[in-house]
Amino acid sequence: MTTGDDWQRLHPLTPVLRGWRILLVAVAAFGQQGLRQQEGFNALYLGLGVLAATLFGTALSFLSWRRTRYRLTATELQIDSGILQRRSRRVPLARLQAVDVVRPVVARVLGLAELRLEVVGGAGKAEAPLAYLSEEHAHALRGRLLAAAAGRDGDAAAEVHEGVLVRVPTGTLVASVLLGTPILATAVLVLVLGVVTVMQSGAALPVALAALPTYAGVITLSGRRVLQEYGFTVAEAPDGLRLRHGLLDTRSQTIPAGRVQAIRVLEPLLWRPFGWARVEVDVAGYGGGRSEEQAATSALLPVAPRALAHALVGRVLGRALPVAAAPVPSRARWRAPLSRRRLQVGLDHNHLVTTHGVLTTTTDVVPLTKIQSLRLTSGPWQHWLRLATLHADTAGRRLSGAVGAHRDVYEARALLDEVARRSRAHRAKETTEQIGQP
């Protein structure tokens, strides 16, 4: 890194990497075309087509690379790009929600990495992707961005010390995925169909075969999860929590302190004998958009002993959590017969915690400072039973905030009032602290 305020280019190998991707796409497209029209199949034309597409794409990538530049000032990241339609983007660092370093497998071979900045309000995509930088440059830039976002001196904190909190063993990860609900449900389905087929001499075979794509889908999904969450490491750095994971494509996420909108702890049925739990986190800015992207960024901890998971949640939120212990009235069994005992709410001065779920015990934690709005709903059946559901909405896209379902209607109103009062007190404190900042 040279002086702080100069415009910089992306890594010169960027067009090569993009060209390689275009080559893959072109091969796939032309190959499919060639297979479809058997008789007119001509390997030479096919090869020329692929070559032309790749050269054209690479040339465009090169132009785009020539026209892309970025620089970091004290308050914002500036990116200029575009060949015909020029775009000049300014990302205020105070608004930064998270910074990821993503390294697709090919980029890893070349020693490159992509830097993704998440800001609130984008339509699913990372707002400011910088692809590609050299690996050490990406890490250094991330350090400076996070330092600047936190209001510290940028250059001093280029590489910060981090302490590893948790490392998920591969065996545990694989076992947890195998015992997870999708695989379990598929296994039960296969078993039932198998038994029926044997007993009825082949009656359910067509159904079993028709469901093949479903099995394949489940296996792909589970396999992808293992690949994405392989070698999951949670480390603590002064600028936030560092998550590192991935076997082929690796991703290093940084979640700055105080950016967490909601946390969810999941305990599927078959994990309970082992005492495992999964922790998911929602940060404003991580996309609704593509489901792969969501899956890749949702876990704070894919699997760990419950005590460890709770300790990590407490660490992220900076305080011990209230226990969700307030039960719903017994008449709620007419509305939620299976999950009634799981429906609990806990509230202290900083967090609202709710639990629900029949097969998978789900615990939602929302910091009171992050509550955007509160809602009380009561359907006809609930109304007849004098029950109401409290919703605490947050700015996150993935988790729906905390939902306290089927409370007694008077208790729910009192709770609504209390949560509103406490989060107001927090906001008042925050506003006085923020005076003078942009």
Next chain:
Amino acid sequence: MTDLLDGAWQRPARALLTVRRVEVALFVALPCVVAAVIVAVAAGLVEGLGVTAAGAVVSGLAFSAVHRRWLAWGYAERADDLLVRRGVLVRRTSVVPYGRMQYVDVTAGPLDRRLGLARVTLHTAAAASDASIPGLPAAEATRLRDRLAALGEARASGI
């Protein structure tokens, strides 16, 4: 829900009920009449009377439903947040702190405009927030919008 309040609920204008009634007349009662006429011509007077009776019941229910829904609407401007309640079958109460507001919309359809009505919608950073007040007189809608915007600015807090 008076226990939540330090002010009183305010209600949409009566003209909103007129709008809703016109909508029911256009989209429920009128098709019923047309259906009754067609059946009477095609199948006979008795069948036509049967359809008329069914149509009358359906339209009556629809008119009473919009009336009850109109009665259920309410909003209250408290010191730090806006309360909106609505719904008959599913009752909803929303609490939106002024400081959480990202922007305010004022919208009005053709029929609304003719009767001088507008709808004020509050948007927060959460997609699930659904505070929206229909049937405000244009002047009240503008006042509410400006007040909400001013309060929002005074109490703004980060995401």
